[in-house]
Amino acid sequence: MQTTLSIALRFLLAxxxxxxxxxxxxxxxxxxxxxxxxxxxxxxAFFIQTIxxxxxxxxxxxxxxxxxxxxxxxxxLNGKKxxxxxxxxxxxxxxxxxxxxxxxxxxxxxxxxxxxxxxxVVRGNVTIQSATREESAQVFGINVENHxxxxxxxxxxxxxxxxxxxxxSAAVMLGTDLAKRLKIRLGDSVLIAYAGQxxxxxxxxxYETGVREIxxxxxxxxxxxxxxxxxxxxxxTFLQVSLRDPQRAPEVAKVIEIITEHRAxxxxxxxxxxxxxxxxxxxxxxxxxxxIIVVSGLGMFNTLAMIVMEKTKEIAILRSMxxxxxxxxxxxxxxxxxxxxxxxxxxxxxxxxxTLVTENVPITIRGIFTTDHVVVSWDLSHYVLGxxxxxxxxxxxxxxxxxxxxxxxxxxxxRGASQ
Amino acid sequence: xxxxxKILPNGSSDNVAIxxxxxxRYLGEGEGRVHVLRExxxxxxxxxxxxxxxxxxxxxxxxxxxxxxLDRPEGGEIWIxxxxxxxxxxxxxxxxxxxxxxFVFQFHFLLAEFTALENIMLPMKKLGRLTxxxxxxxxxxxxxxxxxxxxxxxxxxxxxxxxxxxxAIARALANQPSIIxxxxxxxNLDVKNSAIxxxxxxxxxxxxxxxxxxxxxxxxxxxxxxxxxxxxxGVFVGKEIS
Numbered sequence: 001m002q003t004t005l006s007i008a009l010r011f012l013l014a015x016x017x018x019x020x021x022x023x024x025x026x027x028x029x030x031x032x033x034x035x036x037x038x039x040x041x042x043x044x045a046f047f048i049q050t051i052x053x054x055x056x057x058x059x060x061x062x063x064x065x066x067x068x069x070x071x072x073x074x075x076x077l078n079g080k081k082x083x084x085x086x087x088x089x090x091x092x093x094x095x096x097x098x099x100x101x102x103x104x105x106x107x108x109x110x111x112x113x114x115x116x117x118x119x120x121v122v123r124g125n126v127t128i129q130s131a132t133r134e135e136s137a138q139v140f141g142i143n144v145e146n147h148x149x150x151x152x153x154x155x156x157x158x159x160x161x162x163x164x165x166x167x168x169s170a171a172v173m174l175g176t177d178l179a180k181r182l183k184i185r186l187g188d189s190v191l192i193a194y195a196g197q198x199x200x201x202x203x204x205x206x207y208e209t210g211v212r213e214i215x216x217x218x219x220x221x222x223x224x225x226x227x228x229x230x231x232x233x234x235x236x237t238f239l240q241v242s243l244r245d246p247q248r249a250p251e252v253a254k255v256i257e258i259i260t261e262h263r264a265x266x267x268x269x270x271x272x273x274x275x276x277x278x279x280x281x282x283x284x285x286x287x288x289x290x291x292i293i294v295v296s297g298l299g300m301f302n303t304l305a306m307i308v309m310e311k312t313k314e315i316a317i318l319r320s321m322x323x324x325x326x327x328x329x330x331x332x333x334x335x336x337x338x339x340x341x342x343x344x345x346x347x348x349x350x351x352x353x354x355t356l357v358t359e360n361v362p363i364t365i366r367g368i369f370t371t372d373h374v375v376v377s378w379d380l381s382h383y384v385l386g387x388x389x390x391x392x393x394x395x396x397x398x399x400x401x402x403x404x405x406x407x408x409x410x411x412x413x414x415r416g417a418s419q
Numbered sequence: 420x421x422x423x424x425k426i427l428p429n430g431s432s433d434n435v436a437i438x439x440x441x442x443x444r445y446l447g448e449g450e451g452r453v454h455v456l457r458e459x460x461x462x463x464x465x466x467x468x469x470x471x472x473x474x475x476x477x478x479x480x481x482x483x484x485x486x487x488x489l490d491r492p493e494g495g496e497i498w499i500x501x502x503x504x505x506x507x508x509x510x511x512x513x514x515x516x517x518x519x520x521x522f523v524f525q526f527h528f529l530l531a532e533f534t535a536l537e538n539i540m541l542p543m544k545k546l547g548r549l550t551x552x553x554x555x556x557x558x559x560x561x562x563x564x565x566x567x568x569x570x571x572x573x574x575x576x577x578x579x580x581x582x583x584x585x586x587a588i589a590r591a592l593a594n595q596p597s598i599i600x601x602x603x604x605x606x607n608l609d610v611k612n613s614a615i616x617x618x619x620x621x622x623x624x625x626x627x628x629x630x631x632x633x634x635x636x637x638x639x640x641x642x643x644x645x646x647x648x649x650x651x652x653g654v655f656v657g658k659e660i661s
């Protein structure tokens with residue numbers, strides 16, 4: 001192995017310019033894979049963090065009731081005895097809007113070890129009126145302590161204090177977008193109307209989740225106050241559940257559905273469309289950037305094929321002095337491996353450096369989340385992905401020339417060289 | 420792999436380093452197929468130099484490549500160290516080449532990226548019997564023996580044609596093989612270098628009791644050998660000249 005490695009190294013250095021091109025291509029390819037994955041994964045993680053912070057890992061809503069129908073088989077003909085069966089058919093599920101007996105459900109859900117917090121929410125469509133404007137909005141009646149445990153609401157407050165909301169039933173908390181539309185300031189009063197009845201509240205705080213659809217419509221108030229406003233003395237619209245490991249939301253949601261007979265939607269299910277979009281961009285970026293590696297692989301294939309053609313006599317003499325076909329193949333595979341290793345080291349360094357620089361690049365994004373700079377994710381898997389892509393390409397690029405070199409018959413080469 | 424001296428078939432003595440029987444070889448395909456070797460039988464004993472002479476295309480080199488296990492015959496046997504290796508698997512043939520056969524070709528075929536010393540050490544490294552320092556010591560001894568001790572660290576490309584061929588001889592002797600096969604070893608050298616190379620090859624091989632089989636067109640070289648086997652149209656002709 002050491003001998004074949006030293007032969008590989010010498011052959012490689014004899015073609016250092018061509019190999020340097022392949023090495024550069026691999027380094028750039030790997031570096032860009034790392035960078036694009038860091039950015040796309042960074043934004044995806046930030047989006048997930050935003051939606052978990054706003055809507056929690058699981059939302060339990062709507063009681064479902066299975067409608068099982070038994071269909072009896074027809075009686076046997078002519079009074080003859082025959083098998084008597086009935087088939088139980090599960091028809092469509094019937095959904096009853098909202099959570100029935102929320103306290104019982106909360107008690108049941110709390111027993112699941114993965115669950116870290118539960119918040120009961122009463123929601124209703126309202127109109128909100130400031131001194132100058134009126135907007136449609138949604139009231140979210142919450143128990144402040146419970147909701148802070150299942151969301152990032154505490155961190156999302158940009159003006160005012162959550163303690164006002166906790167202490168006063170007349171206090172409401174508005175999203176920044178809604179506040180801008182209503183042109184109101186902290187401490188202003190607003191009139192919230194539901195089913196023809198209006199109640200006046202004081203704006204105690206403004207929050208910003210970063211999700212425009214939330215920040216423009218949600219009004220948080222105390223749970224008991226929302227029951228009065230929305231005339232819902234019992235029940236809840238949904239339960240917001242947080243988990244110790246949000247990645248396990250789909251399986252925990254299934255357990256909750258079985259236990260509570262309520263529909264439970266994990267964040268992965270709720271945000272399926274956006275998550276698909278992010279995945280699409282990650283794959284697209286990986287494929288696009290991989291072309292750099294593929295082109296480098298082609299260059300390496302050419303160089304190695306050229307070395308094989310130029311070194312036929314050397315291959316013949318190595319075979320004649322006892323080097324096996326595997327030794328010869330290894331010599332060429334090792335040349336690829338040496339370039340790969342150097343390319344990976346440079347590529348990883350380049351990727352990390354670019355990620356570091358990009359992290360501080362200013363960019364303003366509003367809509368599905370809010371950020372003022374590029375969000376990146378530092379994850380070993382991006383480096384592994386870049387490494388695997390490069391390794392596969394180099395292995396293929398080296399394997400064909402190596403196989404050709406190993407198959408050479410020394411007698412034919414020597415006979416040809418001597419003529 | 421060890422190939423102890425054993426009695427070879429047909430009453431050959433253990434002094435025989437290599438023996439072939441009824442070797443048959445065709446080259447080419449279809450209408451261009453040529454019967455190059457026609458049931459050739461040959462043996463080479465230790466400590467002797469045998470020259471195979473004959474016109475171009477008579478099958479000398481083909482026979483040499485078959486004896487050196489670089490090629491496979493269509494028929495016949497090749498006995499080295501008590502084994503018939505004519506149709507042995509590639510791994511065994513390669514191992515036998517490494518341990519028992521040294522080649523010297525018309526062109527030196529040195530690895531240009533390696534120094535003279537490193538070129539000689541390559542077969543030793545493959546065999547893996549000696550330590551690195553022992554390999555280096557032996558390679559230096561061989562270089563001294565071929566008169567190139569002072570140029571051991573020169574790249575192959577920094578040596579003259581004659582010097583390169585001398586390095587190739589040293590490389591062929593590196594693993595102390597029992598058989599040296601030389602295909603026109605002086606064919607690419609001037610008269611002076613030819614004489615030096617031939618004398619070196621035969622002296623070193625005889626000192627070690629190796630069998631040398633030499634293919635040559637040069638009558639002066641052939642006349643210096645212990646025996647000469649003329650060849651024509653794929654068979655040995657006439658009597659062995661001693």
